Amino acid sequence: MDMNAYLSMFIDESNDHLQSLNENLLRLESDPEDLSIVQIIFRSAHTLKGMSATMGFEDLAALTHEMENVLDLVRNNKIKMDSFIFDTLFKGLDALENMVQDVIGGGTGKLDVTTIVTALKSIVQGDYKTEGPEVAQEAAPANAEATEAVNDAAALLDEYQTSVLMQSIDSGLSVYHVVVHVSEGCILKAARAYMVFDFLERTGEIIKSHPSVQDIEQEKFERSFTVFMISSSSADDIRKGIMSVSEIETADVTQLNRDSLSHLGRRSNEAPAAAPAQETPVATEAPAATAAPATKTEAPKEDKPRPAAAAPVNRTIRVDIERLDALMNLFSELLIDRVRLEQLATEIRRADLTETVEHMARVSGDLQNIVLKLRMVPVESVFNRFPRMVRDIAKSLDKKIDLVITGAETELDRTVIDEIGDPLVHLLRNSCDHGIESIASRVAAGKSETGTVHLRAFHSGNNVFIEIEDDGNGINRERVKQIAIKNGVVTPEEAKRMTDNEINMLIFAPGFSTAEKISDLSGRGVGLDVVKSKITSLGGNVSVTSQEGKGSIFSIQLPLTLSIISAMLVKLGAEKYAIPLSSIVETGIIRKEQIRSVHKSFMMEFRGSVIPVISLSKILECTSWTENGEAETEIVVIRKGEKLVAILVDEFIGQSDIVLKTLGNYLTNIDAISGATILGDGQVALIIDPNALIK
Structure with missing residues (x-):
């Protein structure tokens, strides 16, 4: 199969999972004992790893695998989260985002992540001492147990895969060894294999396939392939589902326990997929393998893959923005014709024509609302990236900052959404760097140690307003006036006549800055002329109100739609x-x-x-x-x-x-x-x- 056909889907899904990882890791940082969040993070990482491996981005998959190992120990209470682990995982996420960006730019997603991988491995091995010596002692038994379990199956299943299967059995889930034989006369083997894999992925979770997924999709197999999977469905249901795919000759589904796992792993390796006749003994030995079935216990709901029957119906689809643009253009033509017809009906004055045109006007009015709503996207898609950014800024500046987001469900036209990210980054950086004071300054001023930045969005009339409010220093208007006069932005006479709001707006003048030194997080004013230009080009405007010592509010007004x-x-x-x-x-x-x-x-x-x-x-x-x-x-x-x-x-x-x-x-x-x-x-x-x- 041509994997390029799935590239855009991979990029979209990867960005979604990376965003989810960032959000949930931030949640976990505020509540490190909540293992339910770890489960969510683990699942996102696992899915991202599988997608990357399928697409052939091995570096992406390898780094995610190392992060998974750490998360696996955390969710099994082998180690406790601490600042070193959080920082390492966040660095790993940054590297993954850079890799995905490289893929978007047409690259191969390769990146030197040796330092991060070394840090992740040191966490798994318990070599770091942030949480004390007990870390190494607790982590060791898990590694030893996993190593012992894969001695026989090492040729087919690696240590991690065997560990996952063992833990699934211990959790009460069913682990299956599946051997599928395609009919001898089958022409499109890869297509049939794809249909089988699609069913298996909806039924449970595939841990390993032999040959690899890539080889199977490129038809680099004879007539059979082998799969290790986890599911909560019965063996009969899985067998029936596979056999429902046309041109599948047989499907041997064997449930595994701890003893049979290593045995069948070895047998699968000894009987290559190219020789289906040799694979038959696997099925004949199934009764012996299942004579001592694994004892089932009720697993936590978050660990249990849902059976296909219980899977929720997907109610959303991804649509290329160009198709929506084309739809908008076609509707625009329809709108022009509607107005023309209304004008003709007024001139001709025939009752049946007027009635038809009025009905058409009502229907096209409803259609107009739907077309416009199709282009509307919640600002949440932009806001979601900021909690992580503010967390990193606060850490680098040695400040305590809370970002409070409200109105993230407010919708804006997709064209506007794509453009407002950078202006908001500038404003948030300024609020964190120049607005919020240092901890010592806040305490001296009688404020709490933690500064608060509010990011809110709301509708008003035909506009959407986005506000960024901080409880920091506010704007020093005297200093702003002095710098404006010094830079030739205004004359001393003009400055005397200016109102407070007019002085505040001077910070949007090109090149204006109240920062005493240039840094990565520049002072209020650097880049704000760019903010104003961008917002104005979108048909909006930006304003600022401030109270010295109390804080500032930046307000952006934007049109609901540009079409x-x-x-x-x-x-x-x-x-x-x-x-x-x-x-x-x-x-x-x-x-x-x-x-x-x-x-x-x-x-x-x-x-x-x-x-x-x-x-x-x-x-x-x-x-x-x-x-x-x-x-x-x-x-x-x-x-x-x-x-x-x-x-x-x-x-x-x-x-x-x-x-x-x-x-x-x-x-x-x-x-x-x-x-x-x-x-x-x-x-x-x-x-x-x-x-x-x-x-």
């Missing part, structure tokens, strides 16, 4: 334009005499303040627009952060849901235009970028 937006359609001469509704404060009509000229700029009074007035036709150089002699004009007041601007337009057309289309590669960086849309009458309307107008 379909609500907009106000306006007219300039013969041309039509769309202004995103999320940026509009209000619309209105004013008398032209209310517009004043101040230092060659037009201004007007608006609700107790004076705001700039912009002629949209002049900015866009609208050729079809002519000055009319009317005493009144329509205005649209737009907002960006705290700034308001009034835009002069000719006529309001109305509110509409529009499909955002890019202008392509040839029309880039056009001032004040963010895209285009096709209206119901087939006309193209350009979409105004309010942020660019205010800027």
Whole structure:
């Protein structure tokens, strides 16, 4: 089989398991005695190892195997978790993530992990003394017992595999030796073998196959193959399941106990898969092997693989984002036709046509909601990586920091989700490094030793807000002003007139920093201009409020989706334009005499303040627009952060849901235009970028 066909699935699954390992290892660090968490970690590591070995990434599988050995001793109470073990396992996870990243980049997933492997082996052998001499004494019997058990079966089963099978028998699970013979006339042997393996994996857990899975998938076997597996199903059920696959001649399923395990392991090695006739005695000796069946005891639920019948139905599927984009584009075309049909129905005024179009509008409205929801992803997928990051930062800075996450189920468009990770990393690093004080400083200020960083997400209107709040130093505004003046960001006169919020926003100026020295975790300000640029490019904005000595809150506002937006359609001469509704404060009509000229700029009074007035036709150089002699004009007041601007337009057309289309590669960086849309009458309307107008 072509393993490249499964590469994307392997990458997705590996990332999921690595995330699970990180999360649960953090949980275990806060509660080291909870062995149920160790079981979860062990299962994730075991699955990752199996997937890596199947895909041929041996270094990945080998490192995971070493981590598994440590976890196995922990879950069996042979050793206790301590800081050395936690740090070593976290380093192992970092190495695994680097290997997977290498695979994503087209590499082979190879990495020099000698140091980590040595540390893991020292834990297994009890050579390190973090927890005292009893570690080595407790670990030794387990290793000795496993070594003794595999003396006869070493040629086929390695020490670890035999140990796993022995422990499964001790736990009351059933261990089976399965020999499958494919029909002599079978053409697609690999396909039949794949179907058998698929059934066995759903029924239990495969520990070893002979020949290897890779050889079997490449048809490098004659007519039979051997499998050692763990399951809670009966031998008859497994045999029936295998025989239900077409072109399978026989399936010999033998239940093993401690005595028969090594015996059958040796016999399997003596009777190679290439000679099915020699494998028959294995089945004939089954009664002798099972004459002393293993005593069954009720195993803990988390150790027990579920039988196929009890397996939960998978309710989710992975879909390539490009397919969702294609679906969105097709629906966009449908939306344009719907608006056109509604317009025609209004003109023709036939009852049956109107009724049909109204029904179509309702159905397409529901379809629109579903299509948009398909693209929505919980911010949890981004937030999940941060607890581990904050833990490492706190350790490197010798601080105590709690990260509290709320609203992780809040959903955002996939396009936005893919882009907000880096800005959030910058903000969290700044809160941990520059915001949260050292332990000594916090105690001196009458605060608890542990600083708290809140990461929260919530919906508000057509926007999603993400906030990062810390209970640290807050922003030293006097220092910010001094640095801003020194760097030429503002003049001393401008600085005197600035409000507290305006001073806070100075930290987003390019190159601005309050850090006294540059480090891996730079001071508040370094990189924050990048944060602002990225959030603005997504159609959002970022703001900060701070109270010196109490802490700071960074707030990011983002649009729910970037594909379909609500907009106000306006007219300039013969041309039509769309202004995103999320940026509009209000619309209105004013008398032209209310517009004043101040230092060659037009201004007007608006609700107790004076705001700039912009002629949209002049900015866009609208050729079809002519000055009319009317005493009144329509205005649209737009907002960006705290700034308001009034835009002069000719006529309001109305509110509409529009499909955002890019202008392509040839029309880039056009001032004040963010895209285009096709209206119901087939006309193209350009979409105004309010942020660019205010800027």
